[in-house]
Amino acid sequence: MNKKFVVSLMTSLVLAGPLLRLTVVDASQNSEDAVSQEDKSFEKEKAELEETISDAQATIDDLVIDISSQEEDIESVKTEIEQTQKEIAQLEEQMKLRNEKLMTKASSNKNEVKNSTNPFERMKDENNSASSDQYIKLAQLGDQKMLDKAEEQAKRQEEELKSAEAELKVNRDDIVSQRTELEDRIVKVAEKFDMSDDEKESFVNEQTIIAERTSSLNEELKNEQQRILEEEREKEEAERLAEEKRKKEKEAEEKAKAEAEKKAEKEKAAKEKAKVEVKAEVSTSSSEAAKEPKSSGWTRPASGNMTSPFGYRTHPVTGERDSFHAGIDIAGSGSVVASRAGTVTQASYSDTYGYTVIVDHGDGYSTLYAHLKKGLSVSNGQSVSQGQQVGIMGTTGRSTGVHLHFEVRKGGEAVNPMNYLN
Ligand SMILES: [Zn+2]
Structure with missing residues (x-):
């Protein structure tokens, strides 16, 4: 009241x-x-x-x-x-x-x-x-x-x-x-x-x-009430100002924290990229290259053009510069298939990725297929073979048009899918 x-x-x-x-x-x-x-x-x-x-x-x-x-x-x-x-x-x-x-x-x-x-x-x-x-x-x-x-x-x-x-x-x-x-x-x-x-x-x-x-x-009492109201108003105003100050301080703190996190993320991604580049170099010159999964064959998960590469870019939705793109985008239509055989560890919806399937390939690698149409072809825990359909290309989640967002993760870290696809 x-x-x-x-x-x-x-x-x-x-x-x-x-x-x-x-x-x-x-x-x-x-x-x-x-x-x-x-x-x-x-x-x-x-x-x-x-x-x-x-x-x-x-x-x-x-x-x-x-x-x-x-x-x-x-x-x-x-x-x-x-x-x-x-x-x-x-x-x-x-x-x-x-x-x-x-x-x-x-x-x-x-x-x-x-x-x-x-x-x-x-x-x-x-x-x-x-x-x-x-x-x-x-x-x-x-x-x-x-x-x-x-x-x-x-x-x-x-x-x-x-x-x-x-x-x-x-x-x-x-x-x-x-x-x-x-x-x-x-x-x-x-x-x-x-x-x-x-x-x-x-x-x-x-x-x-x-x-x-x-x-x-009587007039006396009314004046007294007026005085009480005045005091209360002043108190409320003081509280409001204090609250505003607290809020501003918190916002500044959060902003600083977010910036620090963003910087850390950027540094981490840059390191990751450098690692991949070094590895790519090594793979061309050393006999170890034969052991890289590329030779065992990765299937392209969908047909269509690659519209956005792995790495830093200007985000198509947020317009944010230097946002890190953890996968590649392929614009096309129809079937999206598992790049390699494995087990489905996730088949669900998220606000960002929309309908998403993650397949664990069992050797430290996993692949992610995002923005799929509603009605995924696989469910959590299911085994899939290479080339088996996991869903249909869509534009669910944070997406501007029909495309597949495809990620390859090694030990949980996103790596450039183009190093694996033929
Ligand atoms: Zn994408």
């Missing part, structure tokens, strides 16, 4: 119970017994699930209420902090102005004192000035006390805000884990009752409609 859907539907699952049950019963109508058995255990499972859901829902509702009251608290603490800070600023401004006043007064008093000629006046001025200074200083002291208090309060409020925010986070995390737990449970139930993809989809669709009708989710 799509987890994303489940997350948004959990709150309405209790209401959706009967639908879930219907879907499951539909899915297993084959046997009455099975239905009633499944029914019972499903009923039980559903009842438990519903209980879990309503418990979880209640917890979530409580959490939502907690969260909104916590958010209100946080807002009011923030307002208080702002208020306190305003007070602090006012007090500071007041004290600054008063300080300035004290300073200017002090300097102007000095001037007045110096300029006054009347000693009595001078004394009065000084008295006035002294009492006014005293008053300012007192006010300043009072303000400083208030300022200290306000700063203390601001500090306390900041701490309160911090802990309220921490509590809020705990509650949010709690909602997330409650939801995850529920989601897992619902998925498990759906899986346990073996809903098909179609059933799951229609189940989810039905839930969506109910969810839309009955949704009492």
